[in-house]
Amino acid sequence: MVWTSRICFRKYGNFVDNVRLYVRGGTGGMGLPRLGGHGGDGGDVWVVAKKDTRLKQIKDKHPDKRFIAGVGSNSSIQSLRGAKGEDIEVFAPTGISVTSDHGKMLGELNREGDKLLVAKGGRGGSPQSGFLPNKGQTRNIRLDLKLIADLGLVGFPNAGKSSLLTALSHAKPNIANYAFTTLKPEIGKVMYDDHKQVSVADLPGLIEGAHMNKGMGHKFLKHVERTKQLMFVVDVCGFQLASNTPFRSAFETVLLLSKELELYKEGLLSKPAILVINKMDLPEAQSHFQELEAHLENKEESIHLFAEDVIPKSLMHFTHIVPVSAMTGLGLPLLKSLIRQSLEEQDTIDTEAQRNQKILELRREIPPSSIPSWGVPQPT
Structure with missing residues (x-):
């Protein structure tokens, strides 16, 4: 017996398969010249795959579609190495491809928990930079859902x-x-x-x-x-x-x-x-x-x-x-x-292929010297 049920219907207008975002890493903190202190690095912006998330949620929760990481702390007498700025995580569904505004592929998120750095924070001020901090990376990116x-x-x-x-x-x-x-x-x-x-x-x-x-x-x-x-x-x-x-x-x-x-x-x-x-x-x-x-x-x-x-x-x-x-x-x-x-039938084939691939990977990791000589033809 086979029966059917309406489980996952998306009405026209509610389905969003791509979204463009502005992302910016945080600026680094100032260094402290007289004590050689290092400013904290700026925070990073990450896209993170999360279960039960939809692209439409990003648009609804962040209508301006701007994600800016935290600024690194300045070096001070109390803390010569400033703290790193706060990272920002953009949660997206699995099956996402991320591209830059120029169409360059930045990466894909295929499994829950996958993370992709999309905007790196600037370095904090140090003796090498004259104690002046750097600005964070700025990008316009696009998230595309390839339907699964x-x-x-x-x-x-x-x-x-x-x-x-x-x-x-x-x-x-x-x-x-x-x-x-x-x-x-x-x-x-x-x-x-x-x-x-x-x-x-x-x-x-x-x-x-x-x-x-x-x-x-x-x-x-x-x-x-x-x-x-x-x-x-x-x-x-x-x-x-x-x-x-x-x-x-x-x-x-x-x-x-x-x-x-x-x-x-x-x-x-x-x-x-x-x-x-x-x-x-x-x-x-x-x-x-x-x-x-x-x-x-x-x-x-x-x-x-x-x-x-x-x-x-x-x-x-x-x-x-x-x-x-x-x-x-x-x-x-x-x-x-x-x-x-x-x-x-496909699941059975895929499982067998994955098992064989895992065996091959394990064999590559075993040093040849650790393989026992018994059963192996020896040169005469």
Whole structure:
């Protein structure tokens, strides 16, 4: 038995996936020339990953978005070495990338407790600086949330991703029969009878040229990077964005989606993926599905029927191909079961890979001289 629950729904307007901040390290304290005293260093500004934190909380609690660390204490007769200024910690969710205002990557916070120094305090006054302190580092930085979910829905606009998320998780994203209904990521959670939960992310629809930041472009693609697996959602009857754009069959849609992911970051095609063929309740859906199946079974031959600019270097491998109707519920129980199966298989593989990596690291740490000679062939 599988049942669903609305667990984690973010309404449009409340979801914040990036924020810009002004950060400044504290100025150092004055030195004391006649006694050779050192002023205290200025405080530092850190970004710290903390559980149950959202970027929106930063905007709400700090509307000016300015974080300035404390000034170092001056050297004095009572304390020749001045105290360091107070550090400032900016708490952010895990899955954050931090960049400078020039676009330089400063670091990522992927686990709770990870810390990143974003503005260093100035040195206190000392004999080397003529007892004059230095100012702290000043920066404008950007925090970007790369959404973390078990499964990311990938598809062109109007493929039925939002309807599928509703059917799977009882989340209630905006749904309408036109493109670009989803402008912000929506999260739903599928719950099973043993209380297992799987998070599913409906992401803004791709368009051709997304890798060049057309449409939602990089806003979509950056979230795809942080999902464990992908779920391609394709309209069985094909897709056409507008009257002046070409019509794409279901198989050509699969090729184009793969191409956009590949052009943005080739490694995305190595993620485990499920292919969902949606709208099987439509007239002639069965014949379209049979045509798609034939193409998928003979991919190497079928790709030559299409223009080179839609063909990816490597074809996406799908662990499962599932025909469904998000409107009638056709195929959804099977899809829910396969989602869990695929994720559990990946967890098993990842655990084994981590164990093997740990063994290799331990072996590197053991000096060769400490390995016993018994059982090891000796030179004659």
